[in-house]
Amino acid sequence: DAGITQSPRHKVTETGTPVTLRCHQTENHRYMYWYRQDPGHGLRLIHYSYGVKDTDKGEVSDGYSVSRSKTEDFLLTLESATSSQTSVYFCAITAGTNTEAFFGQGTRLTVV
Amino acid sequence: QKEVEQNSGPLSVPEGAIASLNCTYSDRGSQSFFWYRQYSGKSPELIMFIYSNGDKEDGRFTAQLNKASQYVSLLIRDSQPSDSATYLCAVGPSSGYNKLIFGAGTRLAVHP
Numbered sequence: 001d002a003g004i005t006q007s008p009r010h011k012v013t014e015t016g017t018p019v020t021l022r023c024h025q026t027e028n029h030r031y032m033y034w035y036r037q038d039p040g041h042g043l044r045l046i047h048y049s050y051g052v053k054d055t056d057k058g059e060v061s062d063g064y065s066v067s068r069s070k071t072e073d074f075l076l077t078l079e080s081a082t083s084s085q086t087s088v089y090f091c092a093i094t095a096g097t098n099t100e101a102f103f104g105q106g107t108r109l110t111v112v
Numbered sequence: 113q114k115e116v117e118q119n120s121g122p123l124s125v126p127e128g129a130i131a132s133l134n135c136t137y138s139d140r141g142s143q144s145f146f147w148y149r150q151y152s153g154k155s156p157e158l159i160m161f162i163y164s165n166g167d168k169e170d171g172r173f174t175a176q177l178n179k180a181s182q183y184v185s186l187l188i189r190d191s192q193p194s195d196s197a198t199y200l201c202a203v204g205p206s207s208g209y210n211k212l213i214f215g216a217g218t219r220l221a222v223h224p
Contacts, residue, residue, distance in 0.1 A: 031209070040120070042200060042216035043156070050209045058211070090155060094212075098144035098163070098204045101212050103155040 003027050006091050006104035013111055019078040021107050023091030025071075031094040032074040033058075033101065034066065036087040043090065049074055081111045115139060116203050118215035127224050131188040133199050135215055138182070141206025145177055145184045148200040150217065156200055160186070191222045 003026030013019050023032060031050055035043040035058075045058030047066040055066050063085060065077045078085055091104040115138045125131045133147075144163055148156035162168045162175040162184065174187040184203075188195055198217040205211055 033211075035214075040216060042118075043202075043214040045211060045213070048209070048211060056209070092212075097209070100146055100158050100161050101202070102158070106155050 004091060004093055004102060004104040006089075006107050008107060009105060010108045011110070013081050013109070015082060015111055016080050019081050019109065021076045021089055021091075021109070023074045023076070023104055025074075025093050027093060027095075027102075028071060029093040029095045030071075031096070032068065033092040033094075034064075034074065034076045035090045035092060036060065037090060037106075038087050046076065046089075078109075081109075083111050085109065086111045115213045116201055116215040118199075118201050118218045120216060121219040122221045123218055124221045124223060125191050127191060127193060127222055129191050129222075131191045131195065131220055131222070133186040133188075133201075133218050133220065134183060135185065135201030135203075136183045137201075137203045137213075139203065139206050139213075140179075140182060142179075142203045143206065144204030145175070146202040146204075146212065147173075147175060147184075147186045148202060148214075149195075150198045150200060152197075159199075188220075191220075193222050193224055196220055196222050 033048040034046040049055045049068040089107045092101040147159045150156045160175045172189045176185045200217045201215040202212045
């Protein structure tokens with residue numbers, strides 16, 4: 001199994017509070033991604049990183065920010081959580097262009 | 113128009129039958145195609161990838177790619193109840209950084 005660890009695995013938070021999810025990899029892969037998964041929508045890309053301090057937006061980036069200060073860590077921050085951000089969040093990594101993605105275990109986030 | 117489209121299902125097949133899962137994509141220049149399996153409550157796991165037109169076989173699984181028609185399919189032979197899961201099609205970009213775009217998934221149910 002690819003060495004990808006997400007933390008926390010489960011979180012319940014209140015509307016308006018900031019939340020940070022962490023993805024840690026031990027594979028030294030260049031690319032890292034954050035997806036959210038909701039019923040009927042499959043996996044939707046939030047943000048991705050193509051190197052340390054190099055990030056870009058995905059299709060559903062509003063309300064989220066990311067940071068990557070080290071190759072192995074990719075952080076996703078919800079600045080002010082809303083109920084619409086209740087979802088399962090997956091981190092993924094790829095080694096290069098047009099290569100397969102490996103996923104972390106997922107984080108179930110509930111915003112009440 | 114969604115970039116990657118799949119029939120949401122459920123696709124119900126009897127044990128031992130062939131299950132056929134289909135996916136269409138909109139980016140004509142896409143170069144990489146992936147099939148993932150996701151059990152309920154788990155993270156997606158890679159089944160197969162295919163880059164060239166034609167068929168690619170791996171055990172009971174066959175991926176088929178037709179770039180002219182912009183579709184990719186997955187055949188599962190001798191379907192087993194353990195194959196019951198959601199199958200996600202993912203397509204890589206025609207250019208730029210490696211951003212996989214996922215379909216919403218097809219739920220497969222294999223009944224004894």
